[in-house]
Amino acid sequence: MKKAALILVLLFPLAMHALEQNFYIGIATRMLIYAMAAASLNLVLGYGGMVSFGHAAFFGAGAYIVGILAYEGVTSLWIAWPLAVAVAALAALVIGAISLRTRGVYFIMITLAFAQMTYYVFVSLKSYGGDDGLSMPSRSTGLGFSLSNEFAWYYLVLGLLIMILYLLHRLVHSRFGRVVEAIRENETRAAAVGYPVYRYQLLCFVISGAIAGLAGALIANQTSYVGPSLLHWIQSGTLMLMVILGGVGRFWGGPVGAAVLLALEELFSGTPLLGAWSLHWQLPVGLILLAVVLFAPRGIAGAFAKQPR
Amino acid sequence: MLSLSNLGKRFGGVVAVDGVSLAVAAGEVHALIGPNGAGKTTLIGLISGALAADSGEISFLGKQVTRLQSHERVRAGLARSYQITSIFRRFSVLDNLALAVQARSGSSFSFWKPVASEAALFEEARFIANQIGLEGKVSLTANQLSHGEQRALEVGLALATRPKLVLLDEPMAGMGPEESRRMIELISRIRAEVTVLLVEHDMDAVFRLADRISVMVNGRLVATGAPQEIKANEEVKRAYLGDELAA
Numbered sequence: 001m002k003k004a005a006l007i008l009v010l011l012f013p014l015a016m017h018a019l020e021q022n023f024y025i026g027i028a029t030r031m032l033i034y035a036m037a038a039a040s041l042n043l044v045l046g047y048g049g050m051v052s053f054g055h056a057a058f059f060g061a062g063a064y065i066v067g068i069l070a071y072e073g074v075t076s077l078w079i080a081w082p083l084a085v086a087v088a089a090l091a092a093l094v095i096g097a098i099s100l101r102t103r104g105v106y107f108i109m110i111t112l113a114f115a116q117m118t119y120y121v122f123v124s125l126k127s128y129g130g131d132d133g134l135s136m137p138s139r140s141t142g143l144g145f146s147l148s149n150e151f152a153w154y155y156l157v158l159g160l161l162i163m164i165l166y167l168l169h170r171l172v173h174s175r176f177g178r179v180v181e182a183i184r185e186n187e188t189r190a191a192a193v194g195y196p197v198y199r200y201q202l203l204c205f206v207i208s209g210a211i212a213g214l215a216g217a218l219i220a221n222q223t224s225y226v227g228p229s230l231l232h233w234i235q236s237g238t239l240m241l242m243v244i245l246g247g248v249g250r251f252w253g254g255p256v257g258a259a260v261l262l263a264l265e266e267l268f269s270g271t272p273l274l275g276a277w278s279l280h281w282q283l284p285v286g287l288i289l290l291a292v293v294l295f296a297p298r299g300i301a302g303a304f305a306k307q308p309r
Numbered sequence: 310m311l312s313l314s315n316l317g318k319r320f321g322g323v324v325a326v327d328g329v330s331l332a333v334a335a336g337e338v339h340a341l342i343g344p345n346g347a348g349k350t351t352l353i354g355l356i357s358g359a360l361a362a363d364s365g366e367i368s369f370l371g372k373q374v375t376r377l378q379s380h381e382r383v384r385a386g387l388a389r390s391y392q393i394t395s396i397f398r399r400f401s402v403l404d405n406l407a408l409a410v411q412a413r414s415g416s417s418f419s420f421w422k423p424v425a426s427e428a429a430l431f432e433e434a435r436f437i438a439n440q441i442g443l444e445g446k447v448s449l450t451a452n453q454l455s456h457g458e459q460r461a462l463e464v465g466l467a468l469a470t471r472p473k474l475v476l477l478d479e480p481m482a483g484m485g486p487e488e489s490r491r492m493i494e495l496i497s498r499i500r501a502e503v504t505v506l507l508v509e510h511d512m513d514a515v516f517r518l519a520d521r522i523s524v525m526v527n528g529r530l531v532a533t534g535a536p537q538e539i540k541a542n543e544e545v546k547r548a549y550l551g552d553e554l555a556a
Contacts, residue, residue, distance in 0.1 A: 175411055175419040175427075182408050185397040192357065192395070193470050194383035194412035203418070 001304070013154050025150045026222075027266055031259045032157045033218045036164050038242040039254030040211035045240070046249030047172055048204045049184030050100070053108045054115030055239050057095065058088040058209040060231030061118065062216025067226030068128055070136040077140035081217045088213020089206050091118070096205035100198060112233060119231040133227025140221055147221065157218055161255075164211055169251065171207070180204050184249075245292055247299025256301045264288060310335040310504055311356070311387075311474055316365035318351055325351040327528035328365070333474065338496065338505040340515045343525035344548070349508045350392055352525070353478050356506070357389040358382045370473065384413065386473035390463045392482055392508070396451045403447040405462060406434035409469035434469065441465040441495060457488030464495065474504045481511045493517060516540075524548070 009032075013025045037059050044050045062084035069080045095114045102110055128134050139147040147153045171177050179200050183190045191197050220226045229235065238261070246257025267273060268281035296303040311333040318326040325348045333339045341349050354360035356367060358379035367375045374382055397405050407430045411417055414430065424430070438444050441461040446454060451462060460480060467475050480496070481489045493514050496505060500518075509515050515522065516536050523533040526548045532539060539545055 170421050170423070173423045173425065174421055175417040175424045177420075178404075178408060178411070178424050179417050182397055182400070185399055186395060188359070189391075189395045189397065189466065191379045192359070192383065192389055192391075193409040193466055194380045194388075195417065196378070196380045200417075 009158060013151050017151075022150060025154055027262070029150075029154045029157050030219075030222055031262045032154075032161045033215055033222055034239075034242065034258035034262060035255035036161050036218070037212050037215035037254075038239055038246065038258040039165060039168060040208045040215065041239045042243045042246075042248065042250075042254040043168060043172070043211070044205055044208040045243055046247075046253060047177065047184065048180045048201060048208075050201060050205065051108050052099075052111045052205070052208075053233070053236050053240065054095065054111035054113075054118075055208075055212055056231050056233065056235035057115035057118040058092055058212035059216040059219070059235065059239070060122070060226075060228075061091050062088045062213030063220035063226045063230050064122055064128075064134075064216075065213075066140065066217045066220040067134045067136055070138075070140070070220075071128065071134050075138065075140055076142040077217075078142045080140055081214065084217035085210050085213045088216065089210035092206045092209020092212075093202070096202050096209070100201050100205065112236070115231065115236055116233055119228055119233070122231055123228045129227070131228065133225060133229075136220065136224040136226070139224060140217075153221070157222075160214070160218070164214070165255070168211075172251065176200070176203075241289065243299075245289060245299060247301035247303075247305075250299060250301035250305065252301040253299050257299065260300060261285075310370060311506070312368050313352075313356070314366050314368075316352070316355055316367065317363050318348075318355055318360060319363055324528050326355060326362075329525070329528075329530050330365075331523055331530060331533065333504060333506055334521075335473075335504055336500075337520040338500050338507060338518050340507045340509060340519035340522045341525060342509065342512075342515055342522060347525040348528040349525055350478055353389060353476050353506075353508060357387065357476055359389075383470050383472070386471070387476070388467040388470045388472035388474075389476040390467045390478060390480060392478040394456075394459045394463050396459060396462050396466060398452040399450055401448055401450055402438060402443055402454070402462060403431060403434050405451055406437045406465055406469045407431050409466045410434055410437070413470050437465050437469045440468065440498070442491060457484055457491070460484060460488070460492065461495065464492075468499060468503070472503055474506065475499075476506045476508075478508045479510060480507070481509060481514055489514060 012028055016022060016024045041052065041055045044052050065084040065087050066080045074080060095111065099107055099110045099114065123131055145152055147156065179195055183197050183200060187197055219230065242257035242261050243253055245261055246255065247253030264285045265281065268284045269278055292300065313329055313331045316326055316329045329352060343349055351360065355362050358377060362375060366373060369385060369387055374385060397408065410430050410433045435447065438447050441464060443458060443461055446458060451459065454462065464477060464480055481492050484492065489511060496518055507518065519536055521534060522536055522539045524531050524539060524545045531548060532542050532545050
């Protein structure tokens with residue numbers, strides 16, 4: 001199945017081009033970017049058991065760094081993207097260092113509060129568009145070819161996603177990954193066999209934030225626009241829905257959930273299927289989410305997995 | 310090896326541990342007994358670092374550990390097991406033990422190499438599984454084990470950190486006679502390598518295993534001595550042992 005999926009994502013743009021449906025290449029690229037963001041959330045939420053309800057802060061911060069730099073005339077991705085990752089990681093370090101002193105519902109609330117604070121900071125930045133956001137004159141530059149080309153852009157994003165997923169795969173199977181999962185399973189015992197729990201959780205949080213920042217840098221380029229809605233709590237909630245839909249703590253949970261949720265949105269918000277009713281596309285999408293949670297509580301990736309956990 | 314001086318802990322108005330001074334000698338099995346609510350588990354919490362002492366000092370192997378956190382005390386060779394089973398329930402038995410072995414062998418801030426490729430960790434984990442009698446169950450997940458087996462794994466997790474002193478908090482809690490017998494055998498086997506501070510209500514086990522016994526009542530130590538002395542001690546009889554010894 002994985003092989004089929006790989007062939008599909010590799011050939012998708014060519015197939016769409018042949019069918020003269022280039023529009024769908026953009027939608028697919030968006031799915032790849034959200035797949036990365038959702039995978040980053042799944043690292044803290046699924047593997048680490050840290051229910052972060054503020055992941056939009058890192059996603060949005062990464063996006064805004066790219067947007068602001070482009071507005072100031074710095075378009076090179078060699079500068080903008082690493083900076084986006086670094087700022088998101090720093091934000092995760094600060095937010096994580098404080099939030100991880102709490103547990104349970106307090107952790108959910110404090111991460112949400114930090115993300116909303118970040119949201120209002122960017123809304124109040126009048127010189128960078130405030131409420132209206134910022135348009136970028138073009139996508140990032142620096143690779144010697146234009147990223148405005150939908151094919152080039154799709155394959156670049158795909159390459160980065162595969163790289164990040166490979167990194168994550170190594171990470172969750174490493175010593176570090178095992179400790180993070182052990183802390184999720186039983187924090188007290190993890191400390192009692194000799195692990196400094198806080199340090200492991202914080203580092204996991206920072207790694208996740210950094211990856212979300214990279215996804216943010218990509219989403220800014222996708223639309224050549226950054227706005228405060230990228231930081232809004234609804235964005236955090238959407239990422240969480242993707243992870244739950246795909247499978248919490250399942251390696252493919254993030255990517256599968258992102259692809260399925262965005263595909264459902266596309267399907268029900270377009271007029272061909274529902275006509276005038278498509279204005280209310282949230283309803284059928286919501287019903288499907290409900291069905292997944294009720295009948296496949298381990299998510300889509302979990303339902304297809306060989307071994308339960 | 311371990312010495313407590315004037316250790317105190319209160320929760321609000323309740324004094325749980327009240328000026329306890331105690332020395333555990335290297336190589337002994339030292340039992341800590343006392344009625345429910347005497348403060349035994351709190352004392353174990355203070356020694357392991359799960360709780361911070363309000364007063365007094367703890368020294369271990371000649372070093373002050375009063376202000377060290379749990380994980381630092383484990384590194385120093387001071388491990389514990391819990392009265393209420395605390396294991397990694399969705400991990401296999403082998404993974405449970407390997408994780409504890411991993412904690413003291415090299416850094417776990419390692420992000421690239423698959424842990425499954427580290428044969429030494431799993432070899433040692435199998436050795437511990439053998440020691441605790443779970444060698445036939447290593448690939449089961451921990452929540453598939455029987456109560457007695459989970460209790461054995463509980464002790465195994467403490468042993469896997471290679472402690473010099475292990476704090477066993479009621480290892481026989483909720484066990485049937487056959488399971489208790491196996492736990493007694495396990496403790497008599499490990500005593501050759503590790504000093505044991507044993508909290509236990511099963512008097513049969515205590516008198517079979519302990520070199521010395523301390524009795525705790527209402528947060529205070531009322532007596533410490535060899536099993537025969539404790540049996541003969543009038544205060545202890547009154548406070549705690551009375552009926553059981555008379556029977």
